[in-house]
Amino acid sequence: MSEALVATEVPEASASGASGARQFWRRLRAQRAAMVAASVVALLVLVALAAPLLTALEGQDPTTYHPSLVDSARGGVPIGSFGGIGADHWLGVEPQTGRDLFARLVYGARVSLGVALTATAVQVLLGVVVGVAAALGNRWVDQLLSRITDIIVAMPLMIMALALLAIVPSSFPRPVLVALIIGFVAWGTIGKIARAQTLTLKELDYVAAARLSGWGTVRIARRELLPGLAAPVITYAALMVPANISIEASLSFLGVGVKPPTPSWGQMLSSADVWYQAAPQYLLLPAAALFITVLALTVLGDGVRTALDPRAASRLRIGTGRKQESKAGQEGSA
Template identity: 50%
Template sequence: MSAAQIGSPDVARRGSETWRRLLADRWAAIGAVVVVLLVLFAVLAPVLAGIEGQDAYTYHLDALADSGAPLGSGGGMSGRHWFGVEPRTGRDLFAIVAFGARTSLLIGVGATAVAVLLGVAVGVTAGYFGGWYDRLISRGVDVLFGFPSLIFMIAVGAIVPARFPRSSLILLVIGFFGWPPVARVVRGQTLVLRRRTFVVASEAMGAGSVHVLVRQLLPNLGATVIVYATMLVPGMIGAEAALSFLGVGVPPPTPSWGRTIGSAIDWVSTDVMFLLFPGLALFAATLSFNLLGDGLRDALDPRLRGLR
């Protein structure tokens, strides 16, 4: 048996068992369905909102003239404007929420990818090589945990010129401050795996460090990384929403749930629905990813099921 084969699991069998356990978890299945629906909602936003080729913030001034509309002082719910329109502007609230799903999911998933890539790279090397490098990384992670990341993100969003691609900046900044917890979890798992028989045997057979890291450690860290990444997405979505709510997130005309909630303050005294719809969308996204993450954790490691 070669060093590459040592410790290699039956991927198909384990995947089938994991999928079966995940589907057996009612709440995880609900979370997965909601996540899929949110993705479809974001992808099909132009079709669902009926504004293909237009801006989500297009003013529908004709809707302001609708009479007998119960939603605010603008146009009410109708076949054209499912959530109604904002008073005095005529902007379609459904279109803003639908296109805001794109922004929140793209930044949330993108920032999670940045955090996971950095965290895994730093954590697995620190746990495997140890020594001064491990001590340096551990102290750096401690510093970043104590760093006021939200204040820093607000400052960056405020000083960066508007011509800079703000969405990319927010994604990178949020992702950067998200990697320390990933690195800490991956480092801990690596410290355990490096003493396992298949790693020791690979090293005894002459496998180099790169081979051990890529072919032995990373595949066995996959389950942990997937679960943690799934549970990291809600925090990233919430961070983007918080920055946009404060006015330093993605700028107009890019829709954002956070900025929509902030704008709803002007209309909430007229009708609470302006706050309810984007708020429910944000709540559904964060809750569904958390439910899916919990289900994945139990499906990938059934021993944890009895601890909950």
């Protein structure tokens, strides 16, 4: 009898999961702004992954100096129109050094996106583990982990990151270090979200039934609680990625993030502040790349949040008009 019940319940559960995934994609595809943002993000990721191929097609690399392409008599201003743009240098060259801007820009995408995604993964891992452990532990464990989470949330991220980056030896790979520091210092909010959601989920009937059947705490967390945490965690993680890109750029701009010759958009902005009149493209290109990336990821994160929770209205209201809103209201009333 029990085998028959299991045989009938498993397909229903898998069908329910498949149906939920289809509904999520349908809601996400219905948001034009989110789909445009997803296309932009996919293009940025493709550019970052294909950076060696793209620079090989151009015939340049991000670290080679070209002193013959800058005018030393004018302080290192690129020779030629629009910062030295030409067939050999598609976006011109860097002032003083003559390094290729296109190569540094596409390799900088690797660093910025890689640091942001790695930091987000660390934040999600630490936050979920600590939040679930606090919610499932006894009163003393919950109090201890909750106070640690409160301390992490109260820490000033930039000040802590600046202090830690200043004391770590320069031999440690800088992009990895920046990602780990951001992840270890900024997981508190997602830890609070995971704890609150777990406290709600563990009071539900199916979790109580699993506990009465003899399942251990780890098995209950893995099989029953983590699937319920997926929606809020994915939603918040999607919004953390653009924030982490901004943090990495800020740290590199302050001179304590990614170090030369490794290219980074924030580092390019840091060294471009004195060239905005003589070579404006040196400032505008990384600034535009940062703006487009953060905007696209923010819009995509908002779209994911709305698709996972259709009851919540989009905060940005991009790509929605009065006709769409009235149509959604008619469908809801029907």
